Amino acid sequence: MIEFKNVSKVYPNGTRGLKNVDLRIDDGEFVVVVGLSGAGKSTFLRSINRLHEVTEGEILINDQSITAASGSDLYRIRRDIGMIFQNFNLVRRSSVMRNVLSGRVGYHSTLRMILGLFPKQDKAIAMQSLERVNLAEKTYMRADELSGGQQQRVSIARALAQEAKFILADEPVASLDPMTTKQVMDDLVYINKELNMTMVVNLHFIDVARKYATRIIGLREGEIVFDGPVEDATDEVFSNIYGKPIDEDEVLGAVK
Ligand SMILES: Nc1ncnc2c1ncn2[C@@H]1O[C@H](COP(=O)(O)OP(=O)(O)OP(=O)(O)O)[C@@H](O)[C@H]1O
């Protein structure tokens, strides 16, 4: 469970990132966060694993405050949170296997990791994670030899190998075409349903959001302006979130 307790964030230059966000995300939900560019989607997501520090309020992960945690507590909470980025964040010159294995880093001593000594069992976990995203045959290729969609699925496998309970994905399909978007989103749904990993995903396209979300959170200028089941997120709701009528730019149009 992820809980925001009256969370606000003001950046050092005075820009407001989040304002009085108060909500709870239960285990197994597939939450999609939408809003205009600059609405605070990344700030929201990155606050959850403390890539950004909030300036007010508290965020709890399974009843433990991540905003107050430090040292090994913070480390352990973070281990439960996998992160997926628009640009994949892979080590491009390393093998697919190496990249997925890096999801295991949180389970071992620093020294062991500097030496690159992953136990056999980790390799089995990494292999299994790659099989889950149908990339087993790419195991020993260099990450940058894969297509964008495949690279994103390697980053999903990395989160799987991490055995995270929550996955935060910041615009995971923004740099992909419609076909590949579907594959990546289907993988996330599969993981959500089969492994019960909670998903919090920032998305730009309305039709993609509608197709995959169970719950939509709409942000505008750092404030929650909509929070409800996907069925309730009508065109009107989206217009309100965006502060303008929906235009074609917000619809990908190919994810049926
Ligand atoms: N490091 C920073 N310093 C100052 N202001 C920032 C910083 N990062 C983000 N902001 C501001 O905070 C607000 C929210 O930004 P955020 O990146 O969360 O938006 P977003 O919804 O993710 O936008 P996009 O769709 O473009 O990714 C914006 O006004 C942005 O300019």
Ligand SMILES: [Mg+2]
């Ligand atoms: Mg963003």
